Amino acid sequence: MEIQITPKSSTGVERAVEVTVPAAEIAAAEEKTTRRYASSVRLPGFRPGKAPVAVVKKRFAEAIRNETIETVVREAYKEIVSKDDIKIASQPHIHGLSFEEGKPLTFEFHYEVRPTVELTKTSGFRVERNAVALTDTQVQEQIDHLRDQQAALTPIDDKPLEGDMVRVALTVADDTGTMGEGRDVTLVLGDGRAIPGIEELIMEAAPGATVERPVRWPDDFPDEKQRGQTKTVRAVLHEVKRKTLPDFDDAFARQVGDFDSADALRAAVRDDMQKHLDREADGMVRQRLIDEVITANPFDIPKSWIQELVQNYIKTYEISEEQRPQLEGEFKTLAERQIKRDLIVETLAEREHLTATEKDLDDRIGEQAEARKISASELYMTLEKAGRLKEMERSLTDEKVFHWLMAQNEIV
Numbered sequence: 274m275e276i277q278i279t280p281k282s283s284t285g286v287e288r289a290v291e292v293t294v295p296a297a298e299i300a301a302a303e304e305k306t307t308r309r310y311a312s313s314v315r316l317p318g319f320r321p322g323k324a325p326v327a328v329v330k331k332r333f334a335e336a337i338r339n340e341t342i343e344t345v346v347r348e349a350y351k352e353i354v355s356k357d358d359i360k361i362a363s364q365p366h367i368h369g370l371s372f373e374e375g376k377p378l379t380f381e382f383h384y385e386v387r388p389t390v391e392l393t394k395t396s397g398f399r400v401e402r403n404a405v406a407l408t409d410t411q412v413q414e415q416i417d418h419l420r421d422q423q424a425a426l427t428p429i430d431d432k433p434l435e436g437d438m439v440r441v442a443l444t445v446a447d448d449t450g451t452m453g454e455g456r457d458v459t460l461v462l463g464d465g466r467a468i469p470g471i472e473e474l475i476m477e478a479a480p481g482a483t484v485e486r487p488v489r490w491p492d493d494f495p496d497e498k499q500r501g502q503t504k505t506v507r508a509v510l511h512e513v514k515r516k517t518l519p520d521f522d523d524a525f526a527r528q529v530g531d532f533d534s535a536d537a538l539r540a541a542v543r544d545d546m547q548k549h550l551d552r553e554a555d556g557m558v559r560q561r562l563i564d565e566v567i568t569a570n571p572f573d574i575p576k577s578w579i580q581e582l583v584q585n586y587i588k589t590y591e592i593s594e595e596q597r598p599q600l601e602g603e604f605k606t607l608a609e610r611q612i613k614r615d616l617i618v619e620t621l622a623e624r625e626h627l628t629a630t631e632k633d634l635d636d637r638i639g640e641q642a643e644a645r646k647i648s649a650s651e652l653y654m655t656l657e658k659a660g661r662l663k664e665m666e667r668s669l670t671d672e673k674v675f676h677w678l679m680a681q682n683e684i685v
Contacts, residue, residue: 274298274348278356285573286362286385292349294378303341310337342370345378353382360387363577385575390620394569396681400561405550412543416521419529419542426514432479433513435463440512441475446505455509468494471506478510558684559675563614566678574612582608618674627677629669634662637669 275298281289311329315321319328330337346367354361365384372378426438433439439462442455460466462476470488478484485507494500519525526538583604586592592600622628635649642652656662 274302274345276345276349276352278349278353281381286388286575287383288386289381289383290353291381292379294345294349296375296377299341299345299372299378302344303337306337306341306344307333338372342372342378346380349382353384361385362387362575385577388572388574388616390570390572390616392566392570392617392620392624395566395621395678398562398565398569398682400558400565400682400684402558402684403554405547405554407543407547407550412539412546415542415546416539417518420518420521420525421516423525423529424516424518427517428480429513429515430480431513433462433476433510434515435472435476436516437462438514438516439475439510442509442511443471444507450505452505452507455507457511471508474506475508475510478508480510480513483507483509558679562675562678562682563610563617565682566617567610567613570617572613572616574609574616578612579605579608582611618671621674621677622670625674625677627670627673629666629673633669633673634666637665 275295277293277295279291279293281291283289307326307330310333311324311326313321314324314329314333316324316328316332319325350365353359353365362385365382368381368383370378370380429437438459440457440459442457444452444455446452458467462472467475468488468491470490474484474486474488485505487503488506489503490499490501492500519528521535523534526532526535530538530541532538532541583601586604586608587597587600638653638656639649642649645652653662656665
């Protein structure tokens with residue numbers, strides 16, 4: 274099909290072209306569509322496929338016209354994509370379609386192309402790595418957290434304190450001051466589930482006691498209508514349990530893991546925390562390196578890609594309609610940076626031959642299998658079933674790219 278394509282505008286990755294299809298080509302396409310209809314449609318008084326073309330064309334004029342336009346548009350799209358090996362980034366949009374009998378069909382295609390990422394500067398940057406200093410206090414806090422997880426809850430007869438678990442029946446008076454039925458709840462005082470005034474009320478009672486007095490709702494309460502209101506609250510305290518933390522000794526070390534002594538557990542905790550801090554510091558170096566590369570090598574990215582990722586963020590974080598206006602701008606910035614980061618990694622991986630190989634994947638699976646004390650084949654099957662092999666491959670490619678980037682630049 275003879276199709277004339279004339280560039281209209283080109284800005285960044287956005288393109289607009291004018292498409293003109295001669296009247297003769299339109300007539301030929303319409304004739305072809307009409308004959309196909311005539312060979313398959315059923316019309317009263319005619320055997321299947323034997324109705325005159327003129328009758329079919331008159332009866333199905335609108336359907337034939339629409340299908341003809343669709344065919345021409347599809348052919349034009351193929352022509353645009355094949356021309357100069359253009360890589361379309363998003364579904365094109367049609368604007369200004371004009372189709373009159375006996376005249377050329379004209380319309381505009383508006384579309385985006387994949388960006389060309391030319392990384393001319395990837396070295397010569399000076400990036401700071403945060404100093405990592407793990408303190409004994411941080412290690413002790415983590416050990417105390419482990420002890421807290423293994424703590425026993427023991428019933429007590431005293432008034433509860435912050436940190437105690439309570440089982441209590443709460444009743445809140447309505448607007449008329451009427452007290453309804455109590456609602457049994459179990460909560461840990463101080464964990465933020467109840468408003469401070471209600472927690473203070475509960476801590477005035479011993480198990481078995483009932484306390485009742487006005488409580489003011491905080492000014493930052495999620496329900497704006499209730500902010501600052503004062504309501505009468507009744508609390509019937511059924512039970513109080515207090516945590517008893519286990520001693521940090523050899524028995525505790527054997528209880529929480531395969532450790533011979535408390536000293537071995539402390540050393541393992543320190544090692545794990547140090548590795549975590551190192552990963553965080555390395556992650557910040559990667560982020561700063563990417564920011565340097567982005568700044569030194571500006572390139573445009575399709576708006577449709579940004580919008581698609583923003584919608585994914587909104588869906589993933591379950592953002593309500595009310596929150597969207599204030600968060601979309603922030604999400605847009607995050608999406609733009611994430612897309613540019615991925616394109617830079619992809620470009621460097623291809624240019625510098627850093628894409629993860631099958632051997633890289635096998636080696637990583639072997640390492641993880643050994644750590645889990647299972648066979649490599651078992652772990653491979655588990656990852657394959659969960660669809661995580663591609664994810665691991667991308668992670669390995671990321672590591673190789675950032676290792677290369679760090680070798681090209683000064684990390685201080």
